[in-house]
Amino acid sequence: MINASRILIFLLVSGICSVVCVAQEETPEEPVNPPPAESLSAPKAVNVTPAVExxxxxxxxxxxxxxxxxxxxxxxxxxxxxxxxxxxxxxxxxxxxxxxxxxxxxxxxxxxxxxxxRQPDLFDLSASYGTVKSIMRNTVQSIPIILAALLVLLFTFLAMFISGHLADYTILSRFQNKLLRGVVRKGVLLLVFLLGIYLVLQIAGLTRLAATVLGGTGLFGLIVGIAFRDIAENFLASILISMQNPFRYGDLIEVEGIQGYVQRVNTRGTLLMSLDGNHIQIPNSIIYKSKILNYTSNPKVRLDFLVGVGYDVPINEAQSIAKEILESHPAVLDDPEPTVLVEGLGSSTVNLRLYYWIDGHKFSVLKVNSSMMRLVKTKFEERGFSMPDDAREVIFPQGVPVTMVSAEEAAATKTALPQQPVQQPSRSPVEIQDEETVTDAEGSLASEYTELERQSQQARDPEEDSTDLLTS
Missing domain, CATH: 3.30.1340 (Histidine-containing Protein; Chain: A;)
Incomplete structure (x- = not known):
């Protein structure tokens, strides 16, 4: 509002000065010494008495x-x-x-x-006095024109006020976006203001200047668009983003490898809060032209992780136990149901890939994945499933001592050892206790957004006075 008032005052002063200047051009300036009434050309003959002395x-x-x-x-x-x-x-x-x-x-x-x-005196102010006198006379003569121009400007401001309120209750009521409402409202007010300036210039007798103002508005806009191309590009991108709404306040998005929660969108850029609690501002032109990955638009998020079991482990049993763990976890959704697939055969392990879905609005991706990997490892160890590391080649630089044993000694040693049957682990339903679902180190399984939002409220807002285009 302050900048708009300054611009209006500047235009008002410029209009008054223009009126005065036009009045000075139309009124001929009188010289300090009045010009002679007679012609400066000398007569061809002067009649004198005969026999002139x-x-x-x-x-x-x-x-x-x-x-x-x-x-x-x-x-x-x-x-x-x-x-x-x-x-x-x-x-x-x-x-x-x-x-x-x-x-x-x-x-x-x-x-x-x-x-x-004769040369004028150094302190002779008669010429200046004549100029000032002429300006004062022209100004006094221009007072009616100035009053008429001020009256037209007053009616222009009144018309802008009325037009703005009429637009709010008619055209602008159809726009839900705050930015679009502001752009259309300013466009209506600008048209009324230009019409008022045109009438002021017409009253002042500046017809050519009035036509130049109307004709030069488009040229001025073109020049400004070229000079401030990046600013204009971001502004137009903000309008398109506001119309399409690819994300909302609080959505977790990723643009150009930058991930964060949406905090604000203004005419210059989009403010994100990263998962580290830092504010990141990305120009709207980059936002609009880049791929936007919105993690929050669909609350269901699919997670997965890899676990390897030994070749001695029954694959069907390992898959069943892993699936039961997934289905019994409170954060895992029933629809879509979790799956456990064999991804590949490694050098020393059979690799299982566990897929499951959670509600990303309620639960944390990192914490749920941590809880799930811990539970699977614990249950596999309880069942006696081996989870060997990748096979490695071991080199003994000094060699390995070998003792030769005869066949009789080997048979005697085998007879002395008691034969113990290999016990197969019993197949029982997997039960997960509440205290096993999450540990103190993992904390709550809830989403981190609430905590990050609280941290951002305690931090300094990098754009405290900017307009948020996401709010309607």
Whole structure:
């Protein structure tokens, strides 16, 4: 509002100054000394009495020069038909006129013009006084035009106020987006304001300037668009983002490898809060032209992890136990149901990939995955399932000592050892206790968004005064 008021005041002052300048151009400026009514061209002949004497010519010309009041102390001396002019004047044209007058006088054969041009005094303010007087006179004459222009401006502001409220209850009521409402409202107010400025210029007599203002508006917009191309691109991108709504406040998105929760969208960029609690602002042009991965648009999130069991472990039993663990976990959804697939046969393990879905709005992806891997490992160990590491080649630089045993000694050793049957682990339903679902180290399985939002509220907002376009 402050910037708009300054612009309106500037335009008002410019309009008043233009009116005054036009009035000055239309009113001819009078010189400090009034111009002569007679023509500056000398007459072709001066009638004098017959048998003219030099004294008569001198007296006649001197009286003429004094009568014009253009000269100071004019004096004409004539000797043998040669006229000597002396005195001073303010302008060269008056000096030239006196010489032509003398040449055209009867019985004057030559003219010696010694009239001097007076230089203005260093402290002579008469010229400035005349200019100021002319400006004041023109300003007074322009007062009716200025009052009419101010009245039109007043009605223009009133029309802008009424137009804005009418637009709010008619056209703008159909727009749900805050940014679009603001752009359309400003466009309506700008049209009314330009019409008022056009009428002011018409009243002031600046018809050409009024046409230039209307015609130059498009050119000015083109120049501004080229000079501020990036700003204009971000502004247009913000409008398109507001219309399409690819994300909402609080959504977890990923753009150009940057992941975070949406905090605000303004005319310049989109503010994200990363999972580390840092604020990241991305220009809207990049947001609009890049791939947007929205993790929150669908609350169901599929997670997976890999676990390897030994080749001695029954694969069907391992898959069944892993699936029962997934189905009994409180964070795992029943639809879609979890699956356990054999992904590959490693050098020393059979690799199982566990897939399951959770509600990303309620539960944390990192914490649920941690809880699930811990539970699977614990249950596999309880069942006696081996989970060997990848096979490695072991080198003994010093060699390995080997003791040769005879066949009789080996048979005696085998007989001495009691034969114990290999016990197969009993197949019983998998039960997960509540205290096993989550540990103190993992904390709650709830989503981290609440905690991150609380941390962001305690941090300084990098754009406290900016407008949030996500709020309607």
């Amino acid at each position: 030099d004294s008569e010519i001198s007296a006649r010309l001197t009286r003429i020069l004094k009568a014009t009041e253009w000269f100071e102390d004019p004096q004409v001396d004539v000797e043998e038909g040669v006229a000597f002019l002396s005195g001073s004047t303010n302008d060269e044209k008056y000096r030239q006129w006196a010489g032509d007058l003398s040449r055209n006088t009867q019985d004057v054969v030559a003219v010696v013009n010694r009239i001097e041009i």
